Amino acid sequence: MASRKLEIALPRHKAEFDQDSEYCSVLLDGTWQTIRFHDYDRIFAVPGLYEQLFHDILDCRxxxxxxxxxxxxxxxxxxxxxxxxxxxxxxxxxxxxxxxxxxxxxxxxxxxxxxxxxxxxxxxxxxxxxxxxxxxxxxxxxxxxxxxxxxxxxxxxxxxxxxxxxxxxxxxxxxxxxxxxxxxxxxxxxxxxxxxxxxxxxxxxxxxxxxxxxxxxxxxxxxxxxxxxxxxxxxxxxxxxxxxxxxxxxxxx
Ligand SMILES: C[S@@+](CC[C@H](N)C(=O)[O-])C[C@H]1O[C@@H](n2cnc3c(N)ncnc32)[C@H](O)[C@@H]1O
CATH class of the missing domain: 3.40.50.150 (Vaccinia Virus protein VP39)
Structure with missing residues (x-):
């Protein structure tokens, strides 16, 4: 599967997160959007986001x-x-x-x-x-x-x-x-x-x-x-x- 490289930013203030509240920001159509990791509906809607976020950045095994x-x-x-x-x-x-x-x-x-x-x-x-x-x-x-x-x-x-x-x-x-x-x-x-x-x-x-x-x-x-x-x-x-x-x-x- 080939898809364009997305711009993804992880939160800067990291100390307070548990796994259930994690989120990232993604640049989509020129606007930064906040997406919770458990909001799979929104994540799957963007081709390549799941792979880039969890596998490329967060090294999911x-x-x-x-x-x-x-x-x-x-x-x-x-x-x-x-x-x-x-x-x-x-x-x-x-x-x-x-x-x-x-x-x-x-x-x-x-x-x-x-x-x-x-x-x-x-x-x-x-x-x-x-x-x-x-x-x-x-x-x-x-x-x-x-x-x-x-x-x-x-x-x-x-x-x-x-x-x-x-x-x-x-x-x-x-x-x-x-x-x-x-x-x-x-x-x-x-x-x-x-x-x-x-x-x-x-x-x-x-x-x-x-x-x-x-x-x-x-x-x-x-x-x-x-x-x-x-x-x-x-x-x-x-x-x-x-x-x-x-x-x-x-x-x-
Ligand atoms: C973290 S993703 C894991 C997807 C895949 N197994 C992987 O490892 O890449 C969790 C998946 O579980 C699905 N899910 C959550 N609740 C579910 C349920 N009650 N029945 C079936 N699937 C569910 C979500 O929609 C999502 O696709």
Whole structure:
């Protein structure tokens, strides 16, 4: 994907930011506009902004990390990545999908709650997804359920999209449950959301999934997801495992 170089400025007074309130200024049509990092609708509307901001300036590594970890673990298990049928949840404009294709996954479907994410993925990476659905996994219509089931997924990928008012535990559970038993689960999440300080519900959900044997973790790695606007590292955990059974409703926190 080639797009013009944008002028992007990070805030000068950096001390007071947490990840949820980060923003930048972007020169668009001669006017500096302030855009919150979590305003994906506006970010995806500008070709190249997501890539320049998060990957070029803030050095985001998450798509690479999950692609590499999934490839290593499937190889270790003697499974060809070409046999994977992946649901990429919170797919955004397709950077994770691109990486999953680079490691050879055979069938790839994107899903995101934002119509603009789908538009951006089809605009910027039209060759990456076999299909890309706009949907809310906490309230699937019967037709959406049928469509997802028909894809016969044996893998779920979800990168940098859990918690923070993005994907809630109930939506993650719904996506997890459309993957076949024995399938691959690969996700990244902020390290705090797996810690005792977590308020997102994911620490408890992942703990219960592991303890009840619903999820068998094969590899987990803490890594630097990207830099914050302050220049400090933001650490996430990448986890790859095998789904052993559906997540029952009572496992949700
Ligand atoms: C930080 S972006 C990550 C995009 C992509 N996974 C990547 O790593 O480049 C988070 C994405 O999650 C999506 N998202 C947020 N809440 C969601 C939900 N409830 N269901 C599906 N997608 C959601 C957002 O629209 C956005 O595209």
């Amino acid at each position: 998450s798509p690479d990390v999950i692609g590499k970890l999934l490839k290593e673990e499937t190889q270790r298990a003697g499974v060809a990545t070409s046999a994977l049928r992946v649901l990429d949840l919170g797919a955004g404009n397709g950077l994770v999908g691109e990486q999953l294709r680079a490691v050879g996954v055979g069938h790839l479907v994107g899903a995101d709650i934002l119509p603009r994410a789908r538009e951006a993925a089809l605009r910027d990476r039209p060759e990456v997804y076999d299909a890309y659905h706009v949907l809310d996994l906490t309230g699937l219509t019967p037709e959406q359920e049928r469509t997802l089931t028909a894809s016969s997924f044996n893998a779920l990928a979800c990168v940098a999209a859990l918690g923070y008012g993005d994907i809630p535990p109930a939506a993650f559970r719904a996506a997890f449950n459309v993957v076949a038993d024995g399938g691959w689960i690969a996700f990244t999440i902020k390290d705090r959301f797996l810690s005792a300080e977590d308020t997102s519900g994911f620490a408890e959900l992942v703990r219960r999934c592991r303890e009840t044997g619903v999820l068998e973790v094969r590899a987990s790695e803490r890594y630097r997801h990207r830099l914050a606007v302050t220049g400090d590292p933001l650490h996430y955990v990448a986890l790859v495992g095998t789904k052993r059974a559906d997540i029952p409703p009572d496992l949700l926190p």
